[in-house]
Amino acid sequence: MRPHPTPGNLPAELNHFVGRRRDLSEVAALLGRARLVTLSGVGGVGKSRLAVRAAVEAASGDRFPDGAWLVKLARVRDPGLVEHSVAEALGLTDHTTRLPLAALAAHLADRELRLVLDCCERQVEATARLTEALLRRAPGLRVLATSRQPLGVAGEHVLPLDPLADGAVELFADRAAAALPGFAVDEANRSEVAEPCRRLDGLPLALELAAGRMRALPLEQILERLDDRFALLTRTRVLRGPVRETARRLRGDGGPVVRAESTGAAETLDQRA
Ligand SMILES: Nc1ncnc2c1ncn2[C@@H]1O[C@H](COP(=O)(O)OP(=O)(O)O)[C@@H](O)[C@H]1O
Ligand SMILES: [Mg+2]
Numbered sequence: 067m068r069p070h071p072t073p074g075n076l077p078a079e080l081n082h083f084v085g086r087r088r089d090l091s092e093v094a095a096l097l098g099r100a101r102l103v104t105l106s107g108v109g110g111v112g113k114s115r116l117a118v119r120a121a122v123e124a125a126s127g128d129r130f131p132d133g134a135w136l137v138k139l140a141r142v143r144d145p146g147l148v149e150h151s152v153a154e155a156l157g158l159t160d161h162t163t164r165l166p167l168a169a170l171a172a173h174l175a176d177r178e179l180r181l182v183l184d185c186c187e188r189q190v191e192a193t194a195r196l197t198e199a200l201l202r203r204a205p206g207l208r209v210l211a212t213s214r215q216p217l218g219v220a221g222e223h224v225l226p227l228d229p230l231a232d233g234a235v236e237l238f239a240d241r242a243a244a245a246l247p248g249f250a251v252d253e254a255n256r257s258e259v260a261e262p263c264r265r266l267d268g269l270p271l272a273l274e275l276a277a278g279r280m281r282a283l284p285l286e287q288i289l290e291r292l293d294d295r296f297a298l299l300t301r302t303r304v305l306r307g308p309v310r311e312t313a314r315r316l317r318g319d320g321g322p323v324v325r326a327e328s329t330g331a332a333e334t335l336d337q338r339a
Contacts, residue, residue, distance in 0.1 A: 072125045073133030075155060076118055076182075082240045084270075085233030086116055092225060093120040097180075097208055100223040101201050104186075104211040107227035110271025113212035114184050116227065121182045121210060130208070132179040140185035145192035152181070152196065167199060174204035186213035194219050229268035237270055238263050241277035249280060258285055265292045 093116070096103045105113040121134040137155040142148055149166035158173055181200075186193040194217040197209055201221070211217060216224045230237060238259060239251045251259050262285075266272040279288055 072130060074121075074125060074135050075157075076122050076125065076134055076136055079119070081244065082237075083115070083119055084237045084240070085230055086112070086119070089116055089225070089227065090120055090123065093117075093210070094124060096223045096225060097124065097210060100221060101207070102197060102209045102211065102217070102219055102222045104213055104216050104222055104224045105227050106213055106216055106224050108269070109214065110269050111227050111229055112270045113227055115270070117182050117184060117210050117212045121180060124180065130178050130180045132177040132206075134180040134182065136182045136184060138184050139188055139193060142189055145189050148189050148192040148196055152183075167196070170196075171200060171203040174200060174207050176206065177204065178206040179204075180208045180210065183209060183211040186211050186217060187215055190215060190217060193217060230270055230273075231268055234263035234266075234268035234273060235260055238273045238277045241274050242280040245278050245281040255285070258289070261289055262292055265289075 093103060093105070097120075105117055107113055118136060121136070124130065125134040135155050137152050139148065139151060142151050149170060153166050153170055156170075156173065158169060164172070183193060183197065190213060193211070193213075197211070197217060198219045200207055201209065201219070216222060235251065235256075239249070242259075243249045262276050263273060266276060276288055276292070283291075
């Protein structure tokens with residue numbers, strides 16, 4: 067698949083994408099009838115990854131001649147900068163004195179375009195206001211958002227995302243092989259590999275962090291570090307803590323901050339630190 071089949075700025079994927087066929091077709095179906103679809107779920111569950119994948123697949127379907135554009139909002143600390151972030155992602159440089167919203171609305175008014183607004187939870191109110199204003203003024207606009215909580219905009223369809231089920235072992239194995247060349251799941255180690263996947267509740271970010279440690283630690287030791295306390299915590303609704311906890315445990319005793327080198331997991335973790 068070409069990375070940019072239509073105009074846009076969607077990044078090409080750096081590593082293997084696992085599973086999610088059902089979620090992908092559900093997103094496609096929802097975007098066929100709703101103008102705003104929000105992927106919701108805990109941090110690290112795979113919202114951003116799925117959103118970009120869904121947008122790439124939709125873009126290759128030719129229904130959006132003006133392309134698909136990704137706006138990363140994770141680092142936007144000021145609500146007043148949400149509009150600028152969208153304008154910047156679209157490559158808009160407005161030399162008039164129009165306010166960003168007016169310039170954005172004018173740009174989008176007669177375009178058939180999809181916006182992926184990633185990590186809206188950071189600025190959920192400002193993003194919701196802007197999204198609603200743009201959807202009203204630009205009939206050809208569709209928005210795919212990712213957010214831990216819904217935007218609360220009229221017409222929004224929320225798709226809650228679950229952790230990986232069957233794909234968890236595949237994801238762990240792929241990232242482990244990147245960390246430790248030659249690593250493969252076979253009959254001999256299958257149940258040993260399934261164990262961390264189960265204990266990490268199939269949470270992709272946690273799986274990547276644990277797999278990244280295969281470079282330095284044998285699987286048994288990784289398992290030892292993911293003790294029952296972690297399993298207990300992940301069964302509660304508070305997953306933010308456990309993701310940190312995974313990182314802390316895997317970091318060991320004062321070693322360098324864990325990085326899942328082969329992936330964007332470290333970046334994702336930074337955003338949560
Ligand atoms: N289906 C998947 N296949 C491969 N990697 C995935 C998948 N889902 C998530 N990941 C990886 O797991 C990490 C966390 O996912 P991310 O989309 O950033 O979570 P969220 O946006 O929900 O916080 C990222 O490094 C991402 O690339
Ligand atoms: Mg995200």
